[in-house]
């Protein structure tokens with residue numbers, strides 16, 4: 001099985017902003033993109049993206065999950081990066097059109113079609129280190145993906161990092177390339193030195209998120225995760241899992257979680273921790289590494305509540321449970 005995100009549909013849909021308006025969307029080959037080497041994005045990282053999925057139901061209909069939320073976030077990221085304003089209706093049509101074009105290629109469950117909208121500043125102007133690109137382009141790539149857990153359902157090892165931050169505090173809620181570049185070295189170091197899978201960034205003891213997923217602590221009937229602020233990415237999966245947990249009668253607490261409280265609760269048998277994101281939905285965390293010491297979360301295995309919440313979300317995505325929150329859009 002090819003690695004996640006390495007297989008692409010042969011065509012993408014693209015639209016250009018020339019400083020005044022957006023061009024009509026065009027379906028073009030997805031194997032190249034012509035840019036001036038001085039393009040703003042290549043020097044000053046004027047780039048943001050989204051990640052959402054389309055699912056094939058048993059009746060062969062194709063549904064996109066929470067597209068409205070992802071388009072809102074895409075527009076917000078663009079605005080916060082001073083990229084040209086997106087036309088949300090046009091972006092929505094581009095997504096629907098390109099997924100419809102490749103609807104026969106949407107994998108069956110447990111696979112799906114990962115959708116990657118991207119918006120970049122294209123103005124050839126290397127003197128614009130402190131001013132925005134007046135032109136831009138948005139395109140939507142499609143990548144069929146298989147079962148994330150095909151290798152078995154294992155648990156993750158996370159390094160708790162209290163000193164470094166994932167990215168600049170005011171950039172956290174923007175899904176932008178520079179933030180991943182900023183987190184790369186600490187993550188590589190934790191992998192090499194501690195055999196960690198991810199770094200859980202906890203600046204000054206405030207449990208935030210990992211390089212590309214949100215963090216949830218599940219202690220009995222309680223689900224605890226950081227309240228929304230501009231310092232971290234507002235995951236659609238996070239919101240969906242919290243909505244399902246509330247609906248199941250769980251006590252959902254969006255509030256500050258300190259490293260101290262996290263380690264105290266994690267030591268209790270039955271405690272669970274998980275990462276949430278579109279790619280893997282919900283993945284169990286088995287070990288927290290802190291100041292050279294390893295702390296097992298609960299019994300260190302895959303959490304039963306984690307599995308239940310993931311299943312509940314998957315069931316809605318694949319049409320096995322009622323879409324009671326109105327999260328699916330038909331193609």
Ligand SMILES: *Cc1c(COP(=O)(O)O)cnc(C)c1O
Nearest residue numbers: 212213214233235236237277278
């Ligand atoms: C994309 C992303 C998430 C998860 O967001 P979803 O909308 O659930 O996919 C969390 N953190 C970061 C840093 C991300 O880039």
